[in-house]
Amino acid sequence: MKRDTYFDKYLEIIREYPHLTRAEERILIVRAREGDLRARDTLIHAHLPLVVKIAAAYATPDNLFDIVQEGNKSLVEKTDRYDPSRGKFATFATKVIRNAILDRLRERREYPYAEEFLDTIHNTQEKNTELEKIIDF
Secondary structure, eight states, rough: OOOOHHHHHHHHHHHOOOOOOOHHHHHHHHHHHHHHHHHHHHHHHTTHHHHHHHHHOOOTTHHHHHHHHHHHHHHHHHGOOGGGGOOOOOHHHHHHHHHHHHHHHHHSSOTTHHHHHHHHHHHHHHHHHHHHHHHHH
């Protein structure tokens, strides 16, 4: 099987994982913190599409598969460090995934200005939010 075929199969598989409601996510987080590995896996699986979405923003067609794998690895490794008192799991996951991807790209010198790019995007999103509030969008 070619690499693209594996990645296409991966995308098919992760599309089948259910989206979690906020209530379901909270329950899974509590159970995962108590040592329930199935709950932890479900939480991770539900956020794999997020990895692909974030990776697609930074990757090229040539390195997308590798970048997704780096994001997945980081999500799996850092899930146990999540602290529910600090916000939503998706926010935590986004930061963890993005940082891992950007670190990987910097190491490979594929995206040396990633932080400046991220800051620009973040500032633009903040300005859009402010404008939406002003015009009641």
